[in-house]
Structures are given as structure tokens and as C-alpha cells.
Amino acid sequence: MKKEITFTLNNEEVIVEVDPKWTLIHLLREVLELTGTKEGCGVGECGACTVIVDGEAVNSCLYPVMEVEGKTVATIEGVALPDGTLHPIQQAFIENNGVQCGYCTSGMIMSAKALLDKKSDPTEDEIRTGISGNICRCTGYVQIVESIQLAAERMKK
Amino acid sequence: MENLLHVGKNVPRTAEIDKVTGHAVYIDEYKRPGMLYGKILYSQYAHARIKSINTEKAKKLPGVRAVITGYDIPDVRVGFLGDQTVLKRDIVRQFRDEVAAVAAITPEIAEDALKLIEVEYEPLPAIFDPIEAMKPDAALVHETDARGRPLRSNILPLPWKFSAGDVDKAREESTYVVKHDVTTPWINQCCMGTSGCVAEFDSNNNLTYCAQTNVIFGAKQRIATYLRNIGLKGKKIRVLNPVVGGSFGTKLDTDIYEFICIQLALKTRKPVKIRFTREEEFAALPPRQASRFTIEQGCDKEGKLTFRKVDAILDNGAYTSWGATTPSVMMLPISSMYRVPNVSFQATCVYTNNIYSQAMRGYGNPQAAFAVETSMDLLAEKAGIDPAEFRLINRNHPGDVTPMGLKITTCPLEECINTVKEKIKWDEKRGKKNGRGVGMASLIHVAGGARVYLSDGTGIRIKVNEDGEVDVLSGSTDQGQGSPTVIAQIIAEATGFRPEDVNIVFGDTALGLWDAGTHASRHTFVAGNAAVRAGELIKRQILELAVQHIPKLVKRSLKQQQKKNPDFVPPELDYTLIDSPDKLELKDRMIYPREAPDHPYFKTEVGKILTSGLHVGVGESKAVAAEVFWDPPTQMLNAEMKGNYSCTYAFGTAGVEVEVDKQTGEVKILKLVSAHDVGRAINPTLVKGQIYGAAYIGIGYGLTERVQVVDGKVVNANFRDYKILTANDNIPVEAVIIEDPDPAGPYGAKGIGEPGLVPTAPAIANAIYDAVGVWIKDLPITPEKVLAALKAQGQ
Structure with a gap:
């Protein structure tokens, strides 16, 4: 039995029929074709599917689709400006090798954004905690942390 | 080496901007019209005889398009020692043995169909300790080798023996000697993007195979052998790479799931995708060995x-x-x-x-x-x-x-x-x-x-378009290490263009020259050497054009100035400064005489030379292109x-x-x-x-x-x-x-x-x-x- 839900997705109102059994990532990837959100494990252990719901970073592979009713969802596709200008976090990842294979990157950027939206001047520990649910096999996290620090500095200005 | 403009610089990974905006197309996003999804049924035992497999219920599930077992496909061996078949029909020898596979219209239906396949096993004694397995009376994992000859031991016939000097004598003469044992475990490569591929045959049975392999030509070769062995001789194969979510070694060999995907595509006449779950990635992908x-x-x-x-x-x-x-x-x-x-x-x-x-x-x-x-x-x-x-x-x-x-x-x-x-x-x-x-x-x-391999070479093709864009076809692959940036820096340095002018296409066997694979830390070195050499050829071609066209451009410009201003006195210019490509340099898109780098008349932007030098007229037009295949001088x-x-x-x-x-x-x-x-x-x-x-x-x-x-x-x-x-x-x-x-x-x-x-x-x-x-x-x-x-x- 499908049900209609209404929520805000990347600053636009979306009205869509969903199967209540779906997870948020299923709606995003398979129905709305927003495939920037990745499924690295499907059980909430790797963080590749991280999106922001009402300001909080969540694993969209675990998030029941019915719970987004009336909420605000941001995915990686909505992070850059509509004209394509990169968000400072994205720009920093490109400049500072925060991205290698790129598979964890969407989730990593969403976790970083959720953190910086709440706290403009996080410590390194806070950054590391903020992305601790996002596994990366390529970088050893060093240049990811540096990228987020660089973005935070630029965003303050 | 001192005046390097691009090499040694922290050029950003702008070429991979799609990875930060969510637009990069990994195997997850790669879709073809009518594409089906394949799933694999694995063994329930480490060692067992398969007594029966019943796929009837699975075949009847709505949305299922094919169910195959070892009885539905030719009994052909694969792998570097040819010690396994694609689907196992008599004996399973490990838990991850592939017993059956399904293609269906959704991954979920394929998964449900797996549960309807009934396999009856007769468990056999299994051996898990290599020390035990080495003993002369140990039960054999394989009764025969790839050619059907009986095997007497579990020890593989591989020649790993090396000796230099005289160890026994040296031991006697040593003042200090130590001896110890170490053990190391199986390690999963843990690529964040799990394994997957899409196989698609056209009506001529030619195969387009989109795979994450970092050895595209090796994969092509292995698949060609397989297709030949199952009776599809002479079919064309094109191997393509999507964006690859990490490799760390996993994409060197052609895995069994890939042959299964090809079989499902053949059987259904539809494109078929297999993509591993994380659990499969851990349980059914070969790790680093213990x-x-x-x-x-x-x-x-x-x-x-x-x-x-x-x-x-x-x-x-x-x-x-x-x-x-x-x-x-x-x-x-x-x-x-x-x-x-x-x-x-x-x-x-x-x-x-x-x-x-x-x-x-x-x-x-x-x-x-x-x-x-x-x-x-x-x-x-x-x-x-x-x-x-x-x-x-x-x-x-x-x-x-x-x-x-x-x-x-x-x-x-x-x-x-x-x-x-x-x-x-x-x-x-x-x-x-x-x-x-x-x-x-x-x-x-x-x-x-x-x-x-006999060839450790890599080919690079470069062409420079009339608009000053540098297109590069590389036979190699990138799995996240940053080659689109690094090779672009090398080509920019060698040609005299800028990294941002360079557009590299990786991972397509139809376009690139042969490459031994992005493995063994070899890509920057080998592809870089090919790139330097091809880049130098490109630069030479452009400087040859410049020898002809800078004087033309300068003379035309002087004439125009005279037309505008009759009092203008054209300077006496020494055209011998630019009468040979050896006397010219091209750097950072500017062509100039080596003897007079800031020459006010001769210093020319490369785009002008391309515009004036390429599209000239009947019989005179040119293209700037070069290719180099470089095989390192090794043994x-x-x-x-x-x-x-x-x-x-x-x-x-x-x-x-x-x-x-x-x-x-x-x-x-x-x-x-x-x-x-x-x-x-x-x-x-x-x-x-x-x-x-x-x-x-x-x-x-x-x-x-x-x-x-x-x-x-x-x-x-x-x-x-x-x-x-x-x-x-x-x-x-x-x-x-x-x-x-x-x-x-x-x-x-x-x-x-x-x-x-x-x-x-x-x-x-x-x-x-x-x-x-x-x-x-x-x-x-x-x-x-x-x-x-x-x-x-x-x-």
C-alpha cells in the first residue's frame, strides 16, 4: 500500500508516493534518481549514505521513509549552489585531496556540513567525532580532516 | 628540471569534481535499458558433494528471467591455474562456491528467487589447516588438475624457490643468528564501493562489459578465452570502466561473479548487472592471503x-x-x-x-x-x-x-x-x-x-584540437589515486599546455593502447613515461607549425598596423630566431624564441598557431596528434x-x-x-x-x-x-x-x-x-x- 508524503528536499517541496517499508535511500536513489548518496553497506555501519534531515546527519539506509514527512532533507546534490558554485567544503576536498576514490565522499561531506552548520569553529577532535561514522579506506582521514578545517576557516570569513 | 611549471605543484583534483557533487557514475549508477539484476547462490558447506539442485520454484517467481546452474552452462574451467568452474555442479570446495545464479527485473526479486533454489548436499570431510593439508596422507581438495590428471598432494605446483650464495656456510660463520615464526591473517581490501559489473551482448554476440577492473586488457583477454571456450569464438569485447570506488588489489583478477554475469546476459539476451552486498564483499571476494x-x-x-x-x-x-x-x-x-x-x-x-x-x-x-x-x-x-x-x-x-x-x-x-x-x-x-x-x-x-607479463608497457595517445584542448586516451585506469590530475600535470609539462587544458579518457579497451594494468605502483611511472614522450612529440609538431606560422602572423599584423597608421615603421625583425623548431620553446601555452623569451613580436599564444596552422586549405590542413607505447627496459x-x-x-x-x-x-x-x-x-x-x-x-x-x-x-x-x-x-x-x-x-x-x-x-x-x-x-x-x-x- 503506497502512501503520499510531503517533505522538503534540497530546498524544494516534494510530494511523492512511497511504500512505507522503504528506507530513505531507496526513495532517493531508486525513485528520485538522486544517486550521489551511496550505499556502502546497507546496515548503517559505513556512513556512505549520510544525508542531513532537519540539520542532523543520518544514515539514509536505515532511515524509514515515512519519517521524513514534513521534514527538511539535504543530499549531496543540494550542497553546491544552483549555478554550480561549489560549497567551501566541496572546494576544500578538491584542493586538499580530501577525495580519492570518492565513494565515501558524499556521506563525508554531508557529515562535515551537518557539523559546520551547527558549529562554525570545531576543534580537530570535534571534526573527527563528526565524521567518525563515515568509513574511508583511501585517505587515512588526514586530508579529509584538513579539508574540513580549511572549509571552516573559509566559511568564517 | 628546475623550471618545471606544473610538475611538483599541488594541482587540485578539479578533473574529478563530480565526486564531490554526487554526479560521478560508479557501477551502482551504471544502467542500461531493460537491465536485469543478477544474484548468486553460494555453497552451504566448506566441502560437499552436490546431490541435487532444483530451480523450478525459483524459475516460476514473477520477475525472474533466468536461473542457471552448472548444468545450464558449458563446463569450462577458469582462473590462472584453471582449477575451478564458473558454477560448481558436482563438488563444492569452500563456502563461497557459486552454485546457482538468478537474473531478475529487480535485485530484490533475484534475492527472493535464490531462497527458492533447493540444493541437496552430502557433506565431505574438509581440511582447513595448511600444515595438515601438506601431510602426505591428507584428504585432497582437488582430485585432478585442470587437465584431468590425478593429483597426489594439496601442494600447488608453483616454483617459488630462490637461492643466492651459500646460506649454510654463512650461518656457520655468523656471530649472531636469530630465528622466529610470524603469521599474518586474511585481510579484506574493504573497497567502499563494492564489486560489480554490467555485461551486455549485442545482436552479433559482441560483448560490452562495464567493469571495475584495473587491468582492462587483462580482463578482456580472460573473457575472450572464456567466450572462446564456451563456443563464442571471434566475438568482439569492449571493456569499459565506470568510476571505481577503490581497488587495493581486488580488481586485478577477473572474479567468478563476472563470468556469471556474462552467462546471465547471454542467457537472457539483456544487459545484466551484478553488484555485491557488503556481506558478499567480505565473504565472496578473495582477500589478502594468510x-x-x-x-x-x-x-x-x-x-x-x-x-x-x-x-x-x-x-x-x-x-x-x-x-x-x-x-x-x-x-x-x-x-x-x-x-x-x-x-x-x-x-x-x-x-x-x-x-x-x-x-x-x-x-x-x-x-x-x-x-x-x-x-x-x-x-x-x-x-x-x-x-x-x-x-x-x-x-x-x-x-x-x-x-x-x-x-x-x-x-x-x-x-x-x-x-x-x-x-x-x-x-x-x-x-x-x-x-x-x-x-x-x-x-x-x-x-x-x-x-x-611479457609486456609491461602502456600506451598514451594525445591529440590537440584546433581550440587548444588536449585530449588524451590512456589505456590505463584510475581507481581513485588521482591519475586524471597527475597524468594531466605530466602532459601539461611535456606539451607546454596547462593541466586544465587536458582531458583524459581512461578505462576503455576500444580507445586506449594496451596497458599492463594499474597495479604494482606502476601507473605514474610507466604511463608517465609514455606521457612525457608523447607530449614531447606533440610539442615538436606544434613548434614545427609555429616555424611556418609565426612569421605569417607577425607579417600580417605589421601590415595591418601600417594600414591603420601610415606613419608606422615596421621594425627590422631577426626571423632566424624562429626558423627552426629547435629554436622555439612552448611553455604555459606560449610559444617564444629560446634566445629571446619575451620577444614582443614573436611570442605567440599557442591557440593562434593552432587556428592558423591546422585548418589551412586543400592539401595543407593538419592535425596535431601523437601516440607512444612505452615498455620499460626491464627483465x-x-x-x-x-x-x-x-x-x-x-x-x-x-x-x-x-x-x-x-x-x-x-x-x-x-x-x-x-x-x-x-x-x-x-x-x-x-x-x-x-x-x-x-x-x-x-x-x-x-x-x-x-x-x-x-x-x-x-x-x-x-x-x-x-x-x-x-x-x-x-x-x-x-x-x-x-x-x-x-x-x-x-x-x-x-x-x-x-x-x-x-x-x-x-x-x-x-x-x-x-x-x-x-x-x-x-x-x-x-x-x-x-x-x-x-x-x-x-x-
């Missing part, structure tokens, strides 16, 4: 190494992939790390009913380095020499030819060791035995290609396993400071310094990324990671139970780039993809010994093992 080493080393009273003897036993699992060939790389550190005149090495690969293995970053080097580098510390202690000093005494030197026949060209190992000593405050912190300690380990690795290993199989070798040293909690056995890494000889860093930020990433995997190897296999079954097939490090582990890693440009490298560069991983785990083990006086020779070094060792010592 190994056991016995290592014996000796030195004289001055501390000079006299001999090294290593015996290795590798659990091959039930079938053979590249894991069984890792001894070819184990030989690197065993024969050539430090000066050691007498060497003996033997590796025995043994069939068991465990999972089988393949490549992982470093190939066999991390396993062997763990044996060699822990032994170095044991021997240093016995000889009463500081381990850093002991390594310096025995270090390799430029110009050395090692017992394996490796020709050492550049070798800043001394600088690597001393850098680590200084940064880790070695002299101040060593030898306190107060719960804190420091340790180090070094490495040697191929850094100038690796001739494991295959001979029957004695000797030969200079790389153009150059990379060295490096890792130093670790640890704190060991004696109550819990927990090891905390306070600092890791990893100093690496990279020849020249084409892009220092990206080089550091390779070192950090590899070092981190090395820390996991040392402390937390192992695929737990119980009676043949992987029991920790998820990220909760398989402990890969997170950002919260907060291990301070310092990457140090040591530059000593190699004459054979592109602008002096050596390969750096794998080295960072190699010395990390032994450096940790050595530091733990320095901290609390216990040796853990069995990876990973878990708190339980540390505690047990402390207890055993009465601490």
Missing part, C-alpha cells in the same frame, strides 16, 4: 648481515587466484631489503577448504616485510646494536645489484631512516621499557613498473627467480611511537612517521594522500584487521566485526616526502601507491617490544595477545 613464515637471519660481529633464510606457507584456499603469485613480491624484501649476500627463500602454497585469496596493496610485500623487519630487531638486539643503527649499517646503496638481480639506481634509504629517527625522537625515547616505546621498519618495493624473472623486473625501486621507513596499557593490553599509537623515497613528487599533496592512506591500512594490518574464518566460513562479514579504523581512532600520521629524482622516472618520479602500507605493521610490533618487552609475531596485535604475552612474562 601466511606463515619462518625466518632465520645472521650477522657478523660488526653487525653486517650474513644470510637470510625464509620459508613461507601460504593457505591457498580451495582455488587459485593471484594470491598464489604473491611470493614473487615477497622475494623483494627477502632478497633485497638491506645488503644481504646469502639468501634462501621457499614458499609453499597449499590447497585447503578455506576461502581463496588474491592481491592486496603491496602484494606479498607487507607479509614478508613483517617477517624481515621483526627479525631485524631481534638480530640487532642479539648483536647489541641499536636497531636504527643496525639498519643503517646494512642499508642498500645506489649502484647495488641485489642477490635477486635488482639494480638499485637511486636509494635515499639512509635519509629515510635518519628522518624517521629525528622526527620520532628515537635516541631520546628508545629503550625506556616504561610502557612507551619506539620502533621502525623499512621497505623496498618496485617503483618503475613490474614485469610480470622477466628467470627460472631461478632472478632478474631486474623494475626500472627502479622505492625505499622508505616508518617509525612509530606507542603506548601500551599493561592492564588492558591496548596499544595506542602516539605518532607514526612514514618517510618515503618518491623520486620526485609530481603532486606532493596527492603523494601524501597515498602515504597516509596506505599507512592507515598498515595500522589496521598491525592492530585490528583480520577476516575471521572458522571452519572455512567467514564469520565477521561486516564493519561491526571487521575492525577498520575510523577518524575517531585519531592516529597522528606524518608523511614525509624524500625526493631524489630517478633518472628513469617521468620528471624523476617513482611509484608510491603501495609502499606506505608495507613497513607500518612491523614498525608497530617493534615499538611494542621497545615499550613492554614482548614480541607479538602474529598479526593483528590485539589487546588479548599483548595481555597474554605480558602474563607469560610475568608482567
Whole structure:
């Protein structure tokens, strides 16, 4: 039995029929074709599917689709400006090798954004905690942390 | 080399901008019209006879388009020793044996259909311990070889035996000798993007195969052989790469799921995608293999190494992939790390009913380095020499030819060791035995290609369009290391264009010239060499155009000025400054006379020359294009396993400071310094990324990671139970780039993809010994093992 839900997705109102059994990532990837959100494990252990719901970073592979009713969802596709200008976090990842294979990157950027939206001047520990649910096999996290620090500095200005 | 404009600069990874905006197309996003989804049914036993398979219920499930078993496809063997079939129909020899496969309109329906397949097994005795499996009366994992000849032993017929000098004599003459055993576990590569592929046949039965392989031509070859063997001779195959979500060795061989995907596509006449779940990635993908080493080393009273003897036993699992060939790389550190005149090495690969293995970053080097580098510390202690000093005494030197026949060209190992000593405050912190300690380990690795195939070459094609865009077709692949940026920097430097002008297409067998694969840390070195040479040809072609067209452009412009201003007196220009391409230079898109770089009339933007020089008129128009296929001047290993199989070798040293909690056995890494000889860093930020990433995997190897296999079954097939490090582990890693440009490298560069991983785990083990006086020779070094060792010592 499908049900209609209404929520805000990347600053636009979306009205869509969903199967209540779906997870948020299923709606995003398979129905709305927003495939920037990745499924690295499907059980909430790797963080590749991280999106922001009402300001909080969540694993969209675990998030029941019915719970987004009336909420605000941001995915990686909505992070850059509509004209394509990169968000400072994205720009920093490109400049500072925060991205290698790129598979964890969407989730990593969403976790970083959720953190910086709440706290403009996080410590390194806070950054590391903020992305601790996002596994990366390529970088050893060093240049990811540096990228987020660089973005935070630029965003303050 | 001093006036490099692009090489050595931290050029951003703008070419991969889609990875930060969510628009990159991985295999997950790759879709074709009418595409079906394939799923695989795996064995329920480590060793069993299949009594029956019933697929009738599965076939009837709505949405299912095909169900296949070993009875539905030709009984053709695959793999490098041809020791398995694609779907197993008589006997299963490991838990991940593929028994049946389904194609359906959704992955969920395919998954449901698997549950409807009924397989009846008759369990057979299984063997999981390679030592047991080696015994003469052990039950055989395989009754026959690929050709049907009976087998008498589980030991594989592989020639891993190396000997140089006289080990027995050297042992007798040694003042100090140590001998110990080490074991290393199965390690999952843990690519964040799981395995997958899409196979699609056209109406002529030609195959387009989109796969994550980093050996596109090797994959094409293997698939061609397979298609030929199943009766599809002469069919065309095009292998394409999507964006690849990590490799770390997983994409070297063609895995069984790939042949299954091809079979499902053939059967259904539709494009079929298979994409692994994370659980499959852990349980059904070959990991780094588990190994056991016995290592014996000796030195004289001055501390000079006299001999090294290593015996290795590798659990091959039930079938053979590249894991069984890792001894070819184990030989690197065993024969050539430090000066050691007498060497003996033997590796025995043994069939068991465990999972089988393949490549992982470093190939066999991390396993062997763990044996060699822990032994170095044991021997240093016995000889009463500081381990850093002991390594310096025995270090390799430029110009050395090692017992394996490796020709050492550049070798800043001394600088690597001393850098680590200084940064880790070695002299101040060593030898306190107060719960804190420091340790180090070094490495040697191929850094100038690796001739494991008859061709170790790579082709690069470059064309420059009339609009000044530089299109590059590379036969190689990128799996995240940053080649779109690094190769663009090299091409920009060689051609005189800018990195942002360069557009590189990787990963397409129909377009690129042959490449041996993005493996063995060879891509920047080999593709870079091809790129430099092709770039120089392009530059020459443009300068030849410039010789013709700069004078035309200058004269036309002077005439126009005269027309506008009759008082204008044209200057006397010395056109001999630009009458030969040798007298011109092209840099940063500007063409100018070498003798007068800022010449006000002759200095010309390259775009003007292309516009004026390419589209000229009937019979005169031109195109700027060049291709170079470059095969490094190296040797295959001979029957004695000797030969200079790389153009150059990379060295490096890792130093670790640890704190060991004696109550819990927990090891905390306070600092890791990893100093690496990279020849020249084409892009220092990206080089550091390779070192950090590899070092981190090395820390996991040392402390937390192992695929737990119980009676043949992987029991920790998820990220909760398989402990890969997170950002919260907060291990301070310092990457140090040591530059000593190699004459054979592109602008002096050596390969750096794998080295960072190699010395990390032994450096940790050595530091733990320095901290609390216990040796853990069995990876990973878990708190339980540390505690047990402390207890055993009465601490």
C-alpha cells in the first residue's frame, strides 16, 4: 500500500508516493534518481549514505521513509549552489585531496556540513567525532580532516 | 628540471569534481535499458558433494528471467591455474562456491528467487589447516588438475624457490643468528564501493562489459578465452570502466561473479548487472592471503648481515587466484631489503577448504616485510646494536645489484631512516621499557613498473584540437589515486599546455593502447613515461607549425598596423630566431624564441598557431596528434627467480611511537612517521594522500584487521566485526616526502601507491617490544595477545 508524503528536499517541496517499508535511500536513489548518496553497506555501519534531515546527519539506509514527512532533507546534490558554485567544503576536498576514490565522499561531506552548520569553529577532535561514522579506506582521514578545517576557516570569513 | 611549471605543484583534483557533487557514475549508477539484476547462490558447506539442485520454484517467481546452474552452462574451467568452474555442479570446495545464479527485473526479486533454489548436499570431510593439508596422507581438495590428471598432494605446483650464495656456510660463520615464526591473517581490501559489473551482448554476440577492473586488457583477454571456450569464438569485447570506488588489489583478477554475469546476459539476451552486498564483499571476494613464515637471519660481529633464510606457507584456499603469485613480491624484501649476500627463500602454497585469496596493496610485500623487519630487531638486539643503527649499517646503496638481480639506481634509504629517527625522537625515547616505546621498519618495493607479463608497457595517445584542448586516451585506469590530475600535470609539462587544458579518457579497451594494468605502483611511472614522450612529440609538431606560422602572423599584423597608421615603421625583425623548431620553446601555452623569451613580436599564444596552422586549405590542413607505447627496459624473472623486473625501486621507513596499557593490553599509537623515497613528487599533496592512506591500512594490518574464518566460513562479514579504523581512532600520521629524482622516472618520479602500507605493521610490533618487552609475531596485535604475552612474562 503506497502512501503520499510531503517533505522538503534540497530546498524544494516534494510530494511523492512511497511504500512505507522503504528506507530513505531507496526513495532517493531508486525513485528520485538522486544517486550521489551511496550505499556502502546497507546496515548503517559505513556512513556512505549520510544525508542531513532537519540539520542532523543520518544514515539514509536505515532511515524509514515515512519519517521524513514534513521534514527538511539535504543530499549531496543540494550542497553546491544552483549555478554550480561549489560549497567551501566541496572546494576544500578538491584542493586538499580530501577525495580519492570518492565513494565515501558524499556521506563525508554531508557529515562535515551537518557539523559546520551547527558549529562554525570545531576543534580537530570535534571534526573527527563528526565524521567518525563515515568509513574511508583511501585517505587515512588526514586530508579529509584538513579539508574540513580549511572549509571552516573559509566559511568564517 | 628546475623550471618545471606544473610538475611538483599541488594541482587540485578539479578533473574529478563530480565526486564531490554526487554526479560521478560508479557501477551502482551504471544502467542500461531493460537491465536485469543478477544474484548468486553460494555453497552451504566448506566441502560437499552436490546431490541435487532444483530451480523450478525459483524459475516460476514473477520477475525472474533466468536461473542457471552448472548444468545450464558449458563446463569450462577458469582462473590462472584453471582449477575451478564458473558454477560448481558436482563438488563444492569452500563456502563461497557459486552454485546457482538468478537474473531478475529487480535485485530484490533475484534475492527472493535464490531462497527458492533447493540444493541437496552430502557433506565431505574438509581440511582447513595448511600444515595438515601438506601431510602426505591428507584428504585432497582437488582430485585432478585442470587437465584431468590425478593429483597426489594439496601442494600447488608453483616454483617459488630462490637461492643466492651459500646460506649454510654463512650461518656457520655468523656471530649472531636469530630465528622466529610470524603469521599474518586474511585481510579484506574493504573497497567502499563494492564489486560489480554490467555485461551486455549485442545482436552479433559482441560483448560490452562495464567493469571495475584495473587491468582492462587483462580482463578482456580472460573473457575472450572464456567466450572462446564456451563456443563464442571471434566475438568482439569492449571493456569499459565506470568510476571505481577503490581497488587495493581486488580488481586485478577477473572474479567468478563476472563470468556469471556474462552467462546471465547471454542467457537472457539483456544487459545484466551484478553488484555485491557488503556481506558478499567480505565473504565472496578473495582477500589478502594468510601466511606463515619462518625466518632465520645472521650477522657478523660488526653487525653486517650474513644470510637470510625464509620459508613461507601460504593457505591457498580451495582455488587459485593471484594470491598464489604473491611470493614473487615477497622475494623483494627477502632478497633485497638491506645488503644481504646469502639468501634462501621457499614458499609453499597449499590447497585447503578455506576461502581463496588474491592481491592486496603491496602484494606479498607487507607479509614478508613483517617477517624481515621483526627479525631485524631481534638480530640487532642479539648483536647489541641499536636497531636504527643496525639498519643503517646494512642499508642498500645506489649502484647495488641485489642477490635477486635488482639494480638499485637511486636509494635515499639512509635519509629515510635518519628522518624517521629525528622526527620520532628515537635516541631520546628508545629503550625506556616504561610502557612507551619506539620502533621502525623499512621497505623496498618496485617503483618503475613490474614485469610480470611479457609486456609491461602502456600506451598514451594525445591529440590537440584546433581550440587548444588536449585530449588524451590512456589505456590505463584510475581507481581513485588521482591519475586524471597527475597524468594531466605530466602532459601539461611535456606539451607546454596547462593541466586544465587536458582531458583524459581512461578505462576503455576500444580507445586506449594496451596497458599492463594499474597495479604494482606502476601507473605514474610507466604511463608517465609514455606521457612525457608523447607530449614531447606533440610539442615538436606544434613548434614545427609555429616555424611556418609565426612569421605569417607577425607579417600580417605589421601590415595591418601600417594600414591603420601610415606613419608606422615596421621594425627590422631577426626571423632566424624562429626558423627552426629547435629554436622555439612552448611553455604555459606560449610559444617564444629560446634566445629571446619575451620577444614582443614573436611570442605567440599557442591557440593562434593552432587556428592558423591546422585548418589551412586543400592539401595543407593538419592535425596535431601523437601516440607512444612505452615498455620499460626491464627483465622477466628467470627460472631461478632472478632478474631486474623494475626500472627502479622505492625505499622508505616508518617509525612509530606507542603506548601500551599493561592492564588492558591496548596499544595506542602516539605518532607514526612514514618517510618515503618518491623520486620526485609530481603532486606532493596527492603523494601524501597515498602515504597516509596506505599507512592507515598498515595500522589496521598491525592492530585490528583480520577476516575471521572458522571452519572455512567467514564469520565477521561486516564493519561491526571487521575492525577498520575510523577518524575517531585519531592516529597522528606524518608523511614525509624524500625526493631524489630517478633518472628513469617521468620528471624523476617513482611509484608510491603501495609502499606506505608495507613497513607500518612491523614498525608497530617493534615499538611494542621497545615499550613492554614482548614480541607479538602474529598479526593483528590485539589487546588479548599483548595481555597474554605480558602474563607469560610475568608482567
